[in-house]
Amino acid sequence: MQLPDGPQAPAMLQMIHWIAKPFSYMEACNQNYGDIFTVPLGKKFTPLVFVSNPQALQQILSSDTKEFDASGEYNELFEPMLGNQSVITLSGKSHRRQRQLMMPPFHGERMKAYGELIAEITEQVLHQWEVGKSFSVRSFMQQISLRVILQAVFGLYEGERYHKLEQLLSMMLDQSSTPGRVSALYFPILRQDLGAWSPWGRFLRQRQQIDQLIYDEINERRDQPDDSRTDILSMLMSARDEAGQPMTDTELRDELMTLLVAGHETTATALAWALYWIHKLPEVRQKLLEELDSLDNPDPSTLFRLPYLNAVCSETLRIYPVGMLTFPRVVRSPVELMGYQLEPDTVLVGCIYLTHQRQDLYPEPKQFKPERFLEHHFYPYEYLPFGGGARRCIGMAFAQFEMKIVLAKILSSCELALANNRPVRPVRRGLVSAPTDVQLVVTSQRVQRTPTPETISV
Numbered sequence: 347m348q349l350p351d352g353p354q355a356p357a358m359l360q361m362i363h364w365i366a367k368p369f370s371y372m373e374a375c376n377q378n379y380g381d382i383f384t385v386p387l388g389k390k391f392t393p394l395v396f397v398s399n400p401q402a403l404q405q406i407l408s409s410d411t412k413e414f415d416a417s418g419e420y421n422e423l424f425e426p427m428l429g430n431q432s433v434i435t436l437s438g439k440s441h442r443r444q445r446q447l448m449m450p451p452f453h454g455e456r457m458k459a460y461g462e463l464i465a466e467i468t469e470q471v472l473h474q475w476e477v478g479k480s481f482s483v484r485s486f487m488q489q490i491s492l493r494v495i496l497q498a499v500f501g502l503y504e505g506e507r508y509h510k511l512e513q514l515l516s517m518m519l520d521q522s523s524t525p526g527r528v529s530a531l532y533f534p535i536l537r538q539d540l541g542a543w544s545p546w547g548r549f550l551r552q553r554q555q556i557d558q559l560i561y562d563e564i565n566e567r568r569d570q571p572d573d574s575r576t577d578i579l580s581m582l583m584s585a586r587d588e589a590g591q592p593m594t595d596t597e598l599r600d601e602l603m604t605l606l607v608a609g610h611e612t613t614a615t616a617l618a619w620a621l622y623w624i625h626k627l628p629e630v631r632q633k634l635l636e637e638l639d640s641l642d643n644p645d646p647s648t649l650f651r652l653p654y655l656n657a658v659c660s661e662t663l664r665i666y667p668v669g670m671l672t673f674p675r676v677v678r679s680p681v682e683l684m685g686y687q688l689e690p691d692t693v694l695v696g697c698i699y700l701t702h703q704r705q706d707l708y709p710e711p712k713q714f715k716p717e718r719f720l721e722h723h724f725y726p727y728e729y730l731p732f733g734g735g736a737r738r739c740i741g742m743a744f745a746q747f748e749m750k751i752v753l754a755k756i757l758s759s760c761e762l763a764l765a766n767n768r769p770v771r772p773v774r775r776g777l778v779s780a781p782t783d784v785q786l787v788v789t790s791q792r793v794q795r796t797p798t799p800e801t802i803s804v
């Protein structure tokens with residue numbers, strides 16, 4: 347079997363480069379080998395083929411389950427946190443079953459109820475900002491997205507369990523983003539429980555406490571059923587598969603954890619980047635404000651469809667996509683891809699970052715230009731911040747909805763400015779990417795013109 351070419355440096359050095367500086371690693375490979383190359387970043391340094399050619403991506407992602415399978419066995423990096431019954435770690439039939447059970451709460455009508463929630467939570471968090479004081483954007487965006495997900499997913503609003511979960515989850519996710527903890531995910535040998543003070547020991551203890559809180563909540567719901575609840579946990583508990591079976595407690599725990607982890611950091615990061623670009627580029631901010639202010643009595647469904655706000659969100663997720671790669675896909679039967687004859691068991695990933703940096707699709711790719719999305723329609727395999735095919739992001743509509751409501755609410759409530767001129771770069775944060783610290787300062791309050799969110803439609 348002949349795999350596409352790739353760098354020849356020792357595998358361990360490449361792994362270190364990938365963990366420490368993923369963007370420079372991908373760019374160097376792209377410069378030397380183009381839009382398909384092989385790197386030793388798979389399990390135990392096995393080859394992984396990175397693809398950033400739209401036609402090839404279409405071939406891989408649209409024939410999921412035939413030549414290319416979206417098997418969960420290659421997502422074992424996520425297992426320590428999400429468990430082995432998570433939609434992310436499951437394969438084949440069980441993966442499809444879980445996806446089917448989980449999709450309905452993230453669509454259509456359901457989304458309207460979350461709109462109100464998102465606006466309220468944003469407002470609560472905004473109240474903590476003081477004119478003249480600078481603040482770290484990430485920590486506030488994380489507060490918003492974690493509260494949104496805890497309330498929308500668990501239906502947990504206040505009380506001891508809510509506060510404990512909020513605290514434990516932010517602690518665990520913050521610690522998981524350090525290079526040491528990421529290395530432990532790539533190298534199982536580093537997962538040693540040397541007591542509560544060792545990094546892995548601390549992780550295991552935090553996870554145990556979180557699990558206990560989740561199981562307590564599930565048990566309480568079983569003991570005191572309440573049909574009027576509309577949160578995602580309630581919907582998952584009442585969901586039945588084709589055989590009429592409900593989800594087990596372990597499945598429920600793993601899926602809740604999946605939604606908390608997948609839905610919280612990603613959206614907070616996207617919001618932090620969006621706020622950075624909006625305040626870095628005065629013309630972008632100006633156009634957004636003109637668009638928001640032009641609505642006399644801003645109807646929320648109009649707000650959701652505002653073309654420039656949509657373009658700013660799209661460009662934010664293009665330039666430095668939070669998920670740099672799709673989940674791996676594995677070849678099941680011999681197949682030709684871009685002139686290479688690939689044999690079964692070859693593992694490929696869609697390289698979202700390099701696809702979004704293609705000069706032929708996005709001239710001056712390092713420039714933040716929302717206009718691209720007003721002037722041109724991109725196909726799903728040219729622009730894929732949420733992946734595609736059998737594993738396309740379940741929370742795609744939810745995340746876009748949240749981004750727009752939070753940004754509109756913030757921009758309509760106060761005037762902000764970057765607190766300093768320190769350069770902001772994309773860096774690895776856990777298994778995803780994020781900006782280095784963005785600091786903003788409130789310069790003044792604005793007259794509120796935010797819409798009432800009950801009527802927002804998606």
Ligand code: HEM
Nearest residue numbers: 434608609612613669672673732733734737739740741745
């Ligand atoms: C800006 C925010 C987000 C980004 C950029 C993002 C990105 C992605 C990407 C790239 C994938 C992999 C797709 C593939 O391999 O084809 C994915 C999968 C997934 N995302 Fe998101 N996501 C975001 C927000 C969310 C939210 C809010 C939730 C849920 C509350 C969520 C839940 C999931 C789940 C469950 C999967 C796995 C699906 C499967 O394995 O079948 N994500 N996401």
